[in-house]
Amino acid sequence: MKIAGIQKVTLLDFPGKVACTIFTQGCNFLCPFCQNSSLIDINKDGEISKEELFAYLNLRKKILDGVVITGGEPLIQKDIKNLLRAIKELGLLIKIDTNGSNPELLMEIIKENLVDYVAMDIKNTFDKYEKTIGKKTNLENIKKSIDILKKSKIDYEFRTTVSKELHSLEDIKEICTIVGKESKYYLQNFEDSPDVIDHSLHGFSHDELLLINKYLKESFPNVEIRALS
DSSP states (O other), rough: OOOOEEEEEEESSSSSOOOOEEEEEEOOOOTTTTTGGGOTTTOOOBBBOOHHHHHHHHHHHHTOOEEEEEEGGGGGGGHHHHHHHHHTOOOOOOEEOOOOHHHHHHHHHHHHHHHOOEEEEEOSSSHHHHHHHTTTOHHHHHHHHHHHHHEEEEEEEEEEEEEEEOOOOHHHHHHHHHHHHTEEEEEEOOOOTTTOTTTTOOOOOOOHHHHHHHHTTTTTTTEEEEEEO
């Protein structure tokens, strides 16, 4: 298990919960807008041991409601299920952030009650997916993961980080159609930072986002704007 870091307390990343965030090392996508590009390299060792992690969790388990596991991509970690089981044994809730590339493992952890909340990134419309993630991928896996979450009884959300260069209004509307009217769907505006891969990208203005949100809400009432920071 490659653990790159821990944010000891967050009130934002797990809706309605006091949590800590675990960052896993390694990702199978290469998104140009990624805010955690230093975590992409799967060959890089983790900086925090499981012993250090659980020493902290045992110390704070009466204060924390849960744990957020993000990355990188948590579901490429070979022993992720063992980590989830160990966290569950502490009585903590678990939220996982995923890119949806491993539907089989996603289904397993849901069926085995190893996760309480899933946030899945939908990078773009399917015809623009590989351009947006910077790599070839199996789009059927993405579609399966979306379907798994929509059919599950677990709490979940979909989200898209949007930039002017990669996402048009029609693209965003098409993604809304993919996730459906019943799903929670969040638009996260691109923000440049030192850790972003492509600094030529631009986010939308605040007014543009409000207009996009207003337009989409006419047909998709569960669309919301979420700040990255």
